[in-house]
Amino acid sequence: MTSIAPSPHNLFSKASYDWITPKWLIDRLGPFDLDPCANDPQPWPCAERSYTPQDNGLLRPWFGFVFCNPPYGRQLYRWLDRMSLHGNGIALSFSRTDTKAFFKSVWPRASRLLFLEGRITFHLPDGSKSLQGHNSGGPSVLIGYGPTAAERLESCRDLGAVVEVRRG
Numbered sequence: 381m382t383s384i385a386p387s388p389h390n391l392f393s394k395a396s397y398d399w400i401t402p403k404w405l406i407d408r409l410g411p412f413d414l415d416p417c418a419n420d421p422q423p424w425p426c427a428e429r430s431y432t433p434q435d436n437g438l439l440r441p442w443f444g445f446v447f448c449n450p451p452y453g454r455q456l457y458r459w460l461d462r463m464s465l466h467g468n469g470i471a472l473s474f475s476r477t478d479t480k481a482f483f484k485s486v487w488p489r490a491s492r493l494l495f496l497e498g499r500i501t502f503h504l505p506d507g508s509k510s511l512q513g514h515n516s517g518g519p520s521v522l523i524g525y526g527p528t529a530a531e532r533l534e535s536c537r538d539l540g541a542v543v544e545v546r547r548g
Contacts, residue, residue, distance in 0.1 A: 399502035399510065401426055401449045401472060408539070409470055409522070409532055413444025417451065417459065423507030442466045445528055457481035460523070464489040468526040470533070472500075475521035490545045492524040492533040497540040 403424045416437030418430030426447050431437035446469030450459030463471045464485040475495055500520050502510050524533045533542055
C-alpha cells in the first residue's frame with residue numbers, strides 16, 4: 381500500500397508513506413489473486429498479481445479473490461467502494477465504523493468484519509518493521525466481502541472479534 385499524501389499511517393514518521401501488510405497476516409488470510417494497492421518495491425507479494433501506484437489499481441480490472449490494503453488518506457473511501465462493488469475479497473482499514481465510507485461501502489455490502497485485537501505493526505518496503513516496531517496508531521479491521529472472505533475471517537477468530545454483517 382502506498383499513499384501519495386500524508387495519512388494516519390504515518391503518525392510516527394514523515395520518512396515513508398509506504399506501509400506494507402505484515403507477511404504473517406497475508407499468510408493467515410491468503411492466498412489472494414490480486415493486490416490492487418501493492419507497493420513498489422514490496423518485500424513480499426500479497427497476491428499472485430499486483431497493481432502498483434503506477435498502474436493505478438482503481439482504474440484497472442479487478443479479478444478473483446482480492447486483498448486490498450488501501451492508502452489511508454482522503455482516497456480511502458474510493459478504494460473501499462471499489463472493493464465493495466467487486467464483492468470478493470478482504471480489505472484492511474482503520475476501524476472507523478462511524479464514517480461515510482463505512483456506511484456506504486462496508487455496512488450495506490460486507491459479509492464479515494474481523495476487528496483485530498491490538499494494533500498492527502506495518503512494514504517498510506525493505507521488509508523492516510516501521511520505526512522499531514511502532515504500530516499503526518489506530519485500531520484495524522479486516523472487511524470481508526463474499527462467502528470465501530467470510531470463511532477465511534471466521535478461521536482467524538483468534539486474532540480478534542468476528543462480526544457477521546446482517547442487512548435489514
